[in-house]
Amino acid sequence: MGDNSKITAAVLASGGGSNAENILRHARTRAGGVEIPLVICDKAGAPVIGRAEKLGADCKVIERTGTKAEHEAAIIAALEEYGIEWIFLAGYMAILSPAFVALYKNRIVNIHPSLLPQFPGKDGYGDAFRAGVITSGVTLHYVDAGVDTGPVIAQKTFPREEGDTLETFRARGMQLEYELYREFIDSLAKRAAA
């Protein structure tokens, strides 16, 4: 913090970490703009930990033990230690409390694997695929106190194609998730430079 030409962000993730990797790689390609020194993971052993470390980010594993308030207090302490201003959720599967969201108001962004408000929750691709949609999509949105309800930043759509399995359907959507985060990082970097 303190350098107005730079935005400092953290990624919060729970699993595979392909979005986290995409975000870290993209932020790194920009000279200045958005810096991401920290990844926080709430699951010991999650693949995202190795991916983050390979890309030179510190990864703190903060498991969900104790109360939600205690867990979030530990996350906030880490965010403060690194001077984090923005939070990018990338497959982070816990719901943040209203108090946490208020602390980072309009500075928490989430990627969701459906065209919100359709198919909120934990399995956007699965729910959309099983519902037989012809067109699905992905949503980047600000996080508010609800679940997958915050203001939409951008959405991208993709078709369900003949012969799709859930895996091919998901793979098509994932590419668009990466694009949405890359475009958002570009817009944040421009904002920082302005």
Ligand code: GAR
């Ligand atoms: C992504 O599809 C992301 O949109 C989704 O989890 C996956 C994480 O993949 N997030 C949610 O469903 C949030 N409710 P990744 O670990 O490879 O980035």
